[in-house]
Amino acid sequence: MQSFKYLLFMAALLFFAAGCKKSLDESVYDFYSPNNLYKTPADAEAAVTGLYGHLHSWDFYKSPALFSEDVDHDHIVGPLWNMGGVGAGNYTGSFVINGLWHGYYYLISQVNTIMDKVPAIKIEPDSTRNRILGEAYFFRGWSYFNLVRLWGAVPIRLENPTNGSRDMGRSSVEEVYQQAINDLQEAEKLLPPKGGSFTGAVGKVTKGTAKAMLAKVYLTMASGALSGAQLSVRGGADNALYTYTKDVVKGHEQMDSKTLFAKARDKALEVMQSKEYDLMPTFMGIWGRANKNNKEFLWELQTMDNNDYGTLLQNYYSAPWYGGNSYYWMSANLYNSYSDTDARSSDGIFHQYFMYGAWMFYPERDSLKYQQAPGGYTAKFYKEYSHPFTKKYWIGTDTEIGANGTTVRTGNRDCNVPLLRYADVLLMFAEAENEAEGGPTSRAYDALNAVRQRSKETVAKGLSQQAFRSLVFDERGKEFYQEANRRFDLVRWGVYLQVMNKLATVENVIKTRENKNLLYPIPQDELNANKLLKENNPGW
Template structure:
């Protein structure tokens, strides 16, 4: 059941003058004569402000579509049989003015701007202090999440921390990765201290302290701050649950379940996304979508097709070659372009109307972050690290998660072999959940991995800064472009 709604935001952004120009993510246009200082007055204004901040997640330029194309197509598990705008991401020979890069960049900075408005103006509102702090904490969580994506995809990047309220402030230089990570950590530390542990009623789907802790653990892991990552993820262990059956996690009738830590809330009526029909195959015969157009296909040379145990239930849920059609006959989608099975929405009403919540963080994130960080911090896998990964492996084979299994449990691995096993497990567990690219980037294996599949990969190691941003930003020049573009 969907509870939170993200779409009641336009009046707020018009009144506050916070909407971005579509031409430049760091430049703002004023759409109303209502001054910002005349808007942020009441608790209702604060609530509307934070809901408006969440709304950016629903954009087709973010979790509605293009964020998946920007993070999944370049990685090794996904390929595409479509026009060159898509294939240039798949081959990783994109150019600096690629439209998807610009669209995602703009939307992330738009959401940061909305979060900055909440952080800047809500503290002055006369309202319940605990509610006020929690709303500001939510905005800091969202700001940190976006900067975490930005710093991993683009490296050094502009870092506005306040509302841009005049033309003189629209140009900002690139900030170093070190400074951006420090701000991300500060935002998440402050957020976890004030966010509630759980959400109920209409607030289900909004950020919690568990979400802030899990994201912070991931931030530490990415920076190879092993002890900090192990300690922070350990604070979340036991707060959520692994569902007994892997497929149940993604059920459209069981969303926001005990395994979900944070997900983007689509309802398929007011706002939907394209992932369901884009991941499936078989046209209108596929019972899991309205029209399986298979924009995203499994790369049949990648590990999830060639090395993944075909007896594992998790594999057979996540990727497939055959399905039973609406007419009851077995359909073969072909071995050249197998399909993905996670985003199943039988009652989807159109290819852009999926109601399935894209999952951002869930309990296996916590367990696998802990397993990797604990082993790296201790010089090799401990019993606790083994148990964390083995719980996930047992569930993948429909075994009781808390009962040791001589068949599937990992044992006796070196530190490097254990880390390699965790990275592989993350790949299998989080298929089409926007995590694989980041794992390849942080382990320094991105280019070599995709080149091993026969892809050119002639572009740089990071995404290009959108060329229009460099052209419009007085504080940036051609020399600020990432290498390889």
């Protein structure tokens, strides 16, 4: 871990030493001065480590990736002052939407420079060179995967402009997916396995990360292309189970859904059979400062307890008094969908917290369980202020907190960002196996039930293909709440509009959406600068 932090520090020093000014304009392509700094193995290492470092910027996990991908779905709510923008479907001109676009293309431009300069550097052994290039391929594939999911058809840049012009038209949705696949396949070939001699510092992506991300790409394409299937999703004002006939996602019409489901299944199975990863024994054992980089994580963004490399996850998501500032919380619908024994709600939620001079508890129906607060105080249920805040991002405090309402330090903290977990691999396998085989197999049940039983849920059995599909979808919502997965799952399954509009308005947050909300708008400055991007996404 210390070596990775050192590399981040060195990457930052080289960045500023090169005199490179970060700009929202995509025309700034050089992370380092290629002629001066791409000469030694240390330069190459610093350059690829800079890709990880950029995820800490205001293009990504300082805010945009949290205020966009993870606020625009059915399972999250918050105060009106915070949910009136992207949280209400208002994307135009949003700094978080614009930041993500520029952030992904900025990563791509740095990868293109690495691809151009690193092969000429003498690096021994070859395994180290391969790992550096593998990391670069991974980041470019991951960037295009996210770009196509969020914006649809976009330009594919595999080389940086040399003549000052960066005019480039869109490639089709299929072509962008294929580029993501090509890059991730190269990453899979070049990256070492977890724990290998040349893996690099803690927090680096590995062969298993590339395999799992490939599985996610195939699964996204497959579910988007599936025609006529039905999916049952809990929601609406009454939190009932509603069955929808899914839409085919635009741009996926010509894709072979069954073949892609089989590819997703097989790639996830390779990760499972590697035995490099496993579920943590308990759900809460995944989280917290002491549990960083455990066996369940295939990829998490490394952090430090400072403003440069800390995150705001605790500040945004945790309960008041526990470092949170009431930015977001789990919807009551989602909370009420958990069984009483499910550890993800019984252990994974703050049931008591101090706010506005009083102890509060959640949920109201469990008053006998949660009214007795620390220090002999009595907690109360306030309809306006009692909410289910997640414990996932509570990292604790370095000093003991008294029971009199003393607040803990907020702001950027040493809280890693979960980017890919083994639970996701298991649920991807279960979903893909069910679709590829025409119904659930024993292997699909084993994968699904491993996740369910870890959280003390009942064993699933005897389900139809449609019922199993719906249960896996439901399980993903419960397992990955506030990990930036839900919107992607709703969109790829072609039920985003149906689910959101069935909710309409929930807890005073507007959830109604239009067709235009299926994709983000391209930033206006990009449209102005790139003459071959002739129009924005539909409706924008």
